[in-house]
Amino acid sequence: MPNDAPPALRRTQRTRLRRFAKRADYTLDTINAILDEALICHMGFVHEGQPFVIPTAFGRVDDRLYLHGSAASRALRTLSAGVDACVTVTLTDGLVLARSAFNHSFNYRCVVVLGTATPVTDPAEKELALEVFTDRLVPGRWADVRWPTRKELKATSVLTMPIEEASAKVRVGPPVDEGADLEHEAWAGVIPLATTVLEPEPDPKLAEGYPVPGYIRNWRMARPGS
């Protein structure tokens, strides 16, 4: 019989969810959609025994993550061969207000990727990563900008990490109160959150009346709480 299950990652000891295991999702469709929607990621690594968590720009190309490495320069300075890392992306979709304090929660979609981050040294691969960082957030932007010089590429550090050992965790839907709590007199429900785009602010150095291009004017981040 054919296997109709959607492509998914293997669950490992390290990515197996202990709490709320029913919220776990290992399918690539779910994992990739969350990664592609997020503005930034949080990268965790260890330096001299201390964990650090640093926000940074990132992008995905197929089954690889690319990370803007400057934020991790603390780690990069000492570990050129590769660094054990955890890249986490979280979209906060709503506040879940239950009748009981105990059942308050967030609606969220989160991906945790474990693995080894290695520096990208090939200039072409580096430039591709920069293009992805830019164009995945503002499609069409890359064609408009002055592309990086070889010197700038050298000054940019980019890390890459395979999306092999990863899991998504998703909570959706209304609060879950039970038993007598359902009689408790309090409004209950979800306050949905969204990330919205405000009016673009032109660089003061731009000529007065410089036209806002369509890819910015028409760009609306139609995405919940990223």
Add this chain to the structure above:
Amino acid sequence: MPNDAPPALRRTQRTRLRRFAKRADYTLDTINAILDEALICHMGFVHEGQPFVIPTAFGRVDDRLYLHGSAASRALRTLSAGVDACVTVTLTDGLVLARSAFNHSFNYRCVVVLGTATPVTDPAEKELALEVFTDRLVPGRWADVRWPTRKELKATSVLTMPIEEASAKVRVGPPVDEGADLEHEAWAGVIPLATTVLEPEPDPKLAEGYPVPGYIRNWRMARPGS
């Protein structure tokens, strides 16, 4: 002479910013304002040599962070005495579109707190933490809900961490292009982002027409991109 500098944390080797040091801020006003505005934090810890970064609810009381511990249960199961941790909070305020690809950036406000997270065992302190988790996001909510039982408090794990070794990093303002790039033909500026609140969705189990209380109806998260 009196010292009129605002209260600030001591810069340590570990919190000293290497890159863009001018963006660093160690004053408590800045650090606390960012912490108080964020919806969630990302907590980093090491388990069996692997760094993990987990999003979780949190709150601040004076110079202490309280963290919803269930997300860290992987660490808590093995380390009851305390865990080296890094708590990071990031607000993404805008996309910074420069003329040069190299100078693209985010406007953001970020706080990194380093230290040891220890479990809160005192029920009263635990309950205070839960109140802070709830009321700092939706002021007025706590008075309305069914408060936790002793059993629920026992089932909730809360970590606490002093805000002693911490730094903020902030980028604001327009893109910074230089020299010939200023002549490059491309729109440049900032696309501001904001987290907004959509229409509350009542729990389907709520009676038809159940009134939405004022603290929810009038609550608007007047905060940029948290």
